Amino acid sequence: RSYTSAQAGLEKNIERLSSGLRINKAADDSAGLAISQRMNNQIRGMQQANRNVQQANNMLQTAEGAMNEIGNILGRMRELAVQSASDGVNGDDRASIDLEFQQLKAEITRIGDGTEYNNKKLINGAQAKGLDTAADNGGTAIGGGKIAAVTDVQVASVVANGTYQFVDDDNLDGTTLTIKDSSGTPLQTVTKASGFAAGDEVNFDEVGIVIKLDSGATDYAKGALDGLNLHVDDGIFTTVQVGSNNDSSVAYDDAAVTENRITFNVGNATSEGLGISTIDLDSLGEAQSAINYLDAAIQKVNDERSNIGSLQNRFEFTSSNLLNSIQNNSASMSTIRDADFAVEAADLARNQILTQSGTAMLAQANSLSQNVLSLIR
Numbered sequence: 001r002s003y004t005s006a007q008a009g010l011e012k013n014i015e016r017l018s019s020g021l022r023i024n025k026a027a028d029d030s031a032g033l034a035i036s037q038r039m040n041n042q043i044r045g046m047q048q049a050n051r052n053v054q055q056a057n058n059m060l061q062t063a064e065g066a067m068n069e070i071g072n073i074l075g076r077m078r079e080l081a082v083q084s085a086s087d088g089v090n091g092d093d094r095a096s097i098d099l100e101f102q103q104l105k106a107e108i109t110r111i112g113d114g115t116e117y118n119n120k121k122l123i124n125g126a127q128a129k130g131l132d133t134a135a136d137n138g139g140t141a142i143g144g145g146k147i148a149a150v151t152d153v154q155v156a157s158v159v160a161n162g163t164y165q166f167v168d169d170d171n172l173d174g175t176t177l178t179i180k181d182s183s184g185t186p187l188q189t190v191t192k193a194s195g196f197a198a199g200d201e202v203n204f205d206e207v208g209i210v211i212k213l214d215s216g217a218t219d220y221a222k223g224a225l226d227g228l229n230l231h232v233d234d235g236i237f238t239t240v241q242v243g244s245n246n247d248s249s250v251a252y253d254d255a256a257v258t259e260n261r262i263t264f265n266v267g268n269a270t271s272e273g274l275g276i277s278t279i280d281l282d283s284l285g286e287a288q289s290a291i292n293y294l295d296a297a298i299q300k301v302n303d304e305r306s307n308i309g310s311l312q313n314r315f316e317f318t319s320s321n322l323l324n325s326i327q328n329n330s331a332s333m334s335t336i337r338d339a340d341f342a343v344e345a346a347d348l349a350r351n352q353i354l355t356q357s358g359t360a361m362l363a364q365a366n367s368l369s370q371n372v373l374s375l376i377r
Helices: 002-019 030-084 091-114 284-337 341-374
Strands: 150-155 162-168 176-180 186-191 201-204 209-213 228-233 238-241 261-264
Touching: 002 341, 030 091, 030 238, 030 284, 150 228, 186 201, 201 284, 209 228, 261 284
Parallel strands: none
Antiparallel strands: 150 209, 162 176, 162 228, 176 186, 201 209, 238 261
């Protein structure tokens, strides 16, 4: 019996030292096995979440690189607009300048439409903030409603969700448009001396919203935009799983904050999204106006790049936190599940001695019968 017990202990020591685990089967420690399995699943989930974060950073870097090139193109376009805005060039010169200008504008749209990460469009507006076309608080909803005043709206990723209202100027001469927030506070006023016309793009660059006036509307001097409400929401955003669990129903002050996911938008960086799709340099006045449009577009690109940069910085901290959690959870799991080699080695030596001495004592016990045989010789 003593030999069998020592032999079983020796086999367990060998099993633990060869596997490196204190718990190799449920019988070793059923509660410890359950706890360590849960922790192991959490660790593997966090390791994958960290890989998700790294991929998201790569995706954002791809978008930021494309926007950097678009910013360079816009700088050249502005240079051309300044050149064309001088009477030092004639009509033929402006036509030649406009050829390059239009090619550069087309290249911005090509880059915006062609920038992808793993077949996912990044800066063509597919991941931009959107509009709730069904909402209508007494004004006109995009896509339908009382007045077909606007056909297209582009919203930067920095625009806060909520309702925005457009108001014509008091004189109703169509020269001034003001955007207000839901409380009625004016945010920005845009003026066009010649008056706004059908098909015009109006760039509220300080807010981050570009609207295009409906080409079917005939008179913007009669309050066509009065009461137009735009309801901005998250639209189609990008989701990054940065935790090992599904989100719970925890209430936060900021409804957009979740435990295990980060969502974000990236704005439209095509010429249409930047509000420059209709500008040209054919005349002195158009060239002068183009400078303002390009300034607004450059500001929007800068805003989007700032948004991307802030997200990348956030993901760096997310990754650092995940690595800390992985390290600490791995240490905790090791305490429960891994073998203590010093203890097991000492126990192995003890059981080896007991096994060897037990074998010797069995031999001695078996030799006792020889004493009885000696009596009958």
